[in-house]
Amino acid sequence: MLNEIDLSRADLNLLVLFETVIGERHVGRAAMRLNLSPSAVSHGLGRLRQLLNDPLFLRTPKGVVPTTRAMELAEPIADILVRVRNVVSTAEPFDPATSTRRFTIGAPDGVSAVVVHPLLAELERIAPRIDIGVRQILPTPSRVWLAAIADLEARGMDIVLVPSDDIPPRFEKRLIYEESFVIAMRAGHPFAADPTIERYCEMRHLVVSESGDPHGFVDEHLAKQGCTRRIALTVPNFMFALAVIAETDLISALPKRFVAMHAARFGVQSLDAPLPLPDFRLNAVAPKVAMLDAGLAWLFCMLGKPAESGQKNAAAGRQQRPLS
Structure with missing residues (x-):
């Protein structure tokens, strides 16, 4: 150069x-x-x-x-x-117990809402002086998550968490967890008594879309079965979606793990979808060359641990208060 x-x-x-x-x-x-x-x-x-x-x-x-x-x-x-x-x-080896570094993690809000809380609990226990910044990342209409990957490569973030396996080989990839979708609604919603695909299509739906585009992946799967639905509202993030459906008759397809962790405090319940919806794999991604940084490599490995802990906590919460 x-x-x-x-x-x-x-x-x-x-x-x-x-x-x-x-x-x-x-x-x-x-x-x-x-x-x-x-x-x-x-x-x-x-x-x-x-x-x-x-x-x-x-x-x-x-x-x-x-x-x-x-x-x-x-x-x-x-x-x-x-x-x-x-x-x-190398003059001063990375020690999480004493490090005062700050790392930036990029993730969709439905993912950061699952990962960040258990990560902070683990950091408080073994790395109390390390700070975390979270940036919300969003898919672009034509390039999906490539904009986030480009920003990662430009060092705008240290690690991104993306629901995609289509990662260029110059990046390190680590599976954090696998996710599926459920249908979320307020407690006592009439759809819960008759969760058929016909009733599903009759409901008013909420879609999470930062751009406001009402067409989501659910619509593609409905179209395969010759069905359509009415999108009555779009909102820009998943937390807002929970708040809205808790106070209305709108229903929404939301990530299962996200719902399991946060729905109870909104008074929201969930059901299995009445149609087959795709699962996705949530991966932590960082440039391979950046993994030479001992601190970043440590955090990269840490990200899987709180997710596993969160899984256990979410399962325990479901046993205490069923969501479906």
Whole structure:
């Protein structure tokens, strides 16, 4: 990437600057993360543009957008910085009991609502000074979870949790849990007394859709059986969905584990779907090169443990208060 002449005037901090700006997509937020002034970040970007002979970031009303060249550089620069961090960290081996690191995890809210609580309980027990940031990620209409994977590769996040097995080979993948869908509704809903597919199609439905698109995967499976349904409401996240169906006659297909953990406090019950719905595998994903970071590799392995604990807790909760 850099020839010998460039290396004589290169500053490693400029690569850190590049990594932060491409992750934040905003000069001001990058400055806050780096404890610099926005003018210092702008000056650094000017030096980077000269060094790499490319504009790198184009200004927009909402921040900055990386150029094609910047996106091409994101992976090799992330690779360089991971290796440098790994070399530096060998001077002081990662110890979760004393580490004060902060990690960022990206996940859909229906997943983070399942994983984060048991993860925090485990961190409080064995790594009390480690902090976690959670970013909500969403599928895009045409590329599904690839936008989240691209953001991960640009080091905008440390690990993402995605319901997909279609992960490029340059990433490490770990199965966290498997999920299926149930039909959730308020306690005492009349549909529970006659949960046939005919009655299901007669109900008013709620769909979780950040974009507001009322067509979901359930509709595709209904269409195979020559059926349709009415989508009376879309909401942007799963927690909001629970709050709404608890106070209305709307019903919704929601992740089973999510419902098992959170429905009781909303007064929501669930039933098996009256039609076959697909299961999905929830995977933790991180760049393989980033796994050279002992701290990140530790967290990556940790993510499976709280999920297993959460499974047991959810099962115990179902025995105390059945949801279906």
